[in-house]
Amino acid sequence: MRNRMQDKVVIVTGGSSGLGRATAELMIAEGARVVIVDIDSQKGNGVAAEIGAEFIRVDVGQRSEVDKLVDDVVTRFGSLDVMCNNAGAIAMVPLVDTTDAEFDRMVAVNLGGVFYGTRAAARVMTKQGHGVIVNTASNGGSSPSEGMAVYCGTKAAVVAMSKSSAIELAPKGVRVNTISPGTMLTGMVPDVEGIVDVLDKLQPVGYAAQPSEMAAGILYLASDDAAYVTGHDLVVDGGATAGRAAVGV
Template sequence: MQDKVVIVTGGSSGLGRATAELMIAEGARVVIADINGEAGEAVANAIGAEFVRTDVGDPMEVEALVSGTVARFGQLDVMCNNAGVIAIAPVLETTNEAFDHMVTVNFGGVFYGTRAAGRVMAEQGFGAIVNTASNGGCSPSEDMAVYSGTKAAVVALSKACAIELAPKGVRVNTISPGTMLTGMVPDVEGIVEVLDKLQPIGYAANPSQMAAGVLFLASDEGNYVTGHDLVIDGGATAGRRAVGV
């Protein structure tokens, strides 16, 4: 990733921060975007990135993020559309506000980011887009119907974009993380132990383990990979264990 220009949305925490840190360690010049200005500035200063406060649900702000990055660095090599939100509730109790927020950020934010970056990259003739989905998109969970729906939509959107943009030298892939120990994990006593037991590999992941997948999809080593959904979930969606085990 030496000297490549990378944007990471949702970069102030979790997978976004881990991705930004790994990209910088590999030599990239990184711009992190987040709606949380204070946290974003703090992380950028701590890891050596630049920060642009951005609401990914606002197409104008996403366009400004991309155009500003290109004006600053002269090109855009990688766009990581990672920002996301979650609201856990039974479908019959999910509010319109919660639905609108998840669709706007999780799906709209990815679309706006893919479109803005895709236009720049198509003009350049190169670039890689990595969109964050979730293993919940292919294996939904109770009380997460809307979240799972948005993540499944991200995968389908990305595959379609990969087909359209491949002739222009632009690759589009998704990463579908499993359970990560991030701020999205509910603050409930004993929850980490429960999550560990749900993973066939035996523990919930650190975001850095997921970031390694993002790095591969973004890098030149993944130059023949497009339209792919990379599931990294410790075997959680591989199948069911035997009853009683």
């Protein structure tokens, strides 16, 4: 490790599992002081103790909770260097069967949570004169899948909102980027026999990614290695959205 995040104060939402946990672990390995955020207190506290992070329970879909989170972190650590708005909600269901509750939750978490987190972090970072915001989108935002209309719609919105924010915040020393992961083996993968084999075959590189492979992209965007990168959507999907492979060749 290169200590690329030495003494940086980092918040990772959705940090108790999947990409969030992998990101928190990598940030810690690179020297960061990490606060993981999740709605599940029991799991969050357990993961924090295991990886050497701190835990704060927050429902990112609630504006007041996100504002308090950022205020509490800054009060405790004196600054906020990196905000990773990673928490997400998903429902793989046909459009006509999508319930209002499913719609409301995905919009609240996937879009609202990113907006609240970006805004709260920006208020602090613009005063500091520096900071990095990394928002988790999805390659489904640019290459949607059947049965995921609301999910893909929220992720497309995250990319556009982040780019607009990047333009606004760049003169104030704050970078904003998104990462758009492809298929990875997390708790969001359906518990269906043989699904991993199917997912592996859908990826041009031949396998579905581990969360740590996506976390490497977040680390890059958060680090000084990407000091001149803002308003960018980093797609990390093993070539899944690059195009279509030849058939029958």
